[in-house]
Amino acid sequence: MQTIWISTGLLSGSHISTVHGGLFYKHCARLHPxxxxxxxxxxxxxxxxxxxxxxxxDSVADKTLTLANGxxxxxxxFICTEGYSGQLLGSRTLIPVNSSMIVTKPLPEExxxxxxxxxxxxxxxxxxxxxxxxxxxxxxxxxxxxGVPYRFGSGTGGAGATxxxxxxxxxxxxxxxxxxxxxxxxxxxxxxxxxxxxxxxGVHWDPASGIGSSTGYAGHGVTSAYVGGxxxxxxxxxxxxxxxxxxxxxxxxxxxxxxxxxxxxxxxxYRLFGVADRWEExxxxxxxxxxxxxxxxxxxxHE
Numbered sequence: 001m002q003t004i005w006i007s008t009g010l011l012s013g014s015h016i017s018t019v020h021g022g023l024f025y026k027h028c029a030r031l032h033p034x035x036x037x038x039x040x041x042x043x044x045x046x047x048x049x050x051x052x053x054x055x056x057x058d059s060v061a062d063k064t065l066t067l068a069n070g071x072x073x074x075x076x077x078f079i080c081t082e083g084y085s086g087q088l089l090g091s092r093t094l095i096p097v098n099s100s101m102i103v104t105k106p107l108p109e110e111x112x113x114x115x116x117x118x119x120x121x122x123x124x125x126x127x128x129x130x131x132x133x134x135x136x137x138x139x140x141x142x143x144x145x146x147g148v149p150y151r152f153g154s155g156t157g158g159a160g161a162t163x164x165x166x167x168x169x170x171x172x173x174x175x176x177x178x179x180x181x182x183x184x185x186x187x188x189x190x191x192x193x194x195x196x197x198x199x200x201x202g203v204h205w206d207p208a209s210g211i212g213s214s215t216g217y218a219g220h221g222v223t224s225a226y227v228g229g230x231x232x233x234x235x236x237x238x239x240x241x242x243x244x245x246x247x248x249x250x251x252x253x254x255x256x257x258x259x260x261x262x263x264x265x266x267x268x269x270y271r272l273f274g275v276a277d278r279w280e281e282x283x284x285x286x287x288x289x290x291x292x293x294x295x296x297x298x299x300x301x302h303e
Contacts, residue, residue: 022121030122030134033222060088063210078232079213082221083192086154092255094216095262096156096192100147100166102174104183106139111181123177127281128273128292131173141183145170147190150266153259162188193219196253198300203228203249205235212236216253254300269299 041051057065060079065072079088083096112118112135123133133143147166151157167188174183194215196202201216201224212235214228231243243249256262272295280289 030120031222036222057088060211074210076210076212076236079211080215080225080229082194082215082217084156085194085213085215089213089215091154092258094194094196095150095154095256095266097149097195097266098147098151098190099144099193099219100162100170100188100190101142101144102167102170102185102188103136103142104140105186107141107181107183112139115178115181127277128295129270129277131170133174133177140186141174143170143174145173146270149270150263152263156192158190160189160191162190166190193217193221197256198253200251200253201228201248202251202253203231203235205232265298269295272298
């Protein structure tokens with residue numbers, strides 16, 4: 001599983017500003033997560049599985065799921081709702097951290113030629129408040145970032161709406177990447193990630209209660225949800241595999257602080273990372289600043 005560094009000399013066709021190089025990892029792929037979910041749902045329903053959407057579960061106990069309009073008995077329950085799991089797992093187990101995306105209108109071919117981005121390569125920067133981007137199959141740029149990181153009390157409201165300040169922030173990043181390339185934002189949306197106090201996820205199965213969970217992916221949900229889901233099934237049916245021996249099985253992260261300390265800490269962390277990014281960029285620093293290291297300690301990342 002070798003990762004190969006690609007120097008700037010081999011990226012001469014790319015006209016992205018401040019490019020440093022690239023990584024090639026043959027086991028990595030990009031995909032459309034929503035299409036994956038819809039495809040999986042279609043496959044399951046064709047096999048006779050019944051999916052009940054819009055069925056909010058208020059609590060799980062004694063192999064009973066309590067809903068607003070009734071109860072459901074289940075021998076096994078898997079809580080895999082990630083950033084929306086707080087009510088079921090406890091509000092201090094993990095917090096919902098906001099993540100936002102913008103996508104441009106399709107760029108003309110001459111713009112792509114000027115950029116030199118002619119394939120499925122994905123982009124990211126090395127900032128502490130990082131962004132990530134890819135070229136879509138229909139010639140757009142999709143870029144994601146954080147914006148407003150956290151709502152007081154672990155709030156998850158908004159139904160996907162994105163603040164204009166967040167759209168402007170990610171758009172400004174896009175302009176920095178591709179100076180002189182005109183673009184127009186066509187869509188923007190937001191959701192929440194599940195983040196534990198030390199940013200480490202965990203898979204848990206309790207045979208006595210029949211309750212299992214897989215949470216704390218911290219933005220790496222596509223792969224982690226796949227591995228975590230398979231691991232939960234294997235644990236629940238007493239199978240021993242290479243996944244059930246992974247160190248995140250049974251791992252319990254420390255609890256988050258109560259409010260308002262939690263809100264103050266998360267916002268202070270992101271503020272510190274933003275200041276550190278600007279300081280390191282102005283000085284052309286190749287090392288992580290002390291300010292960023294302090295922010296990492298505050299966040300529980302321990303860089």
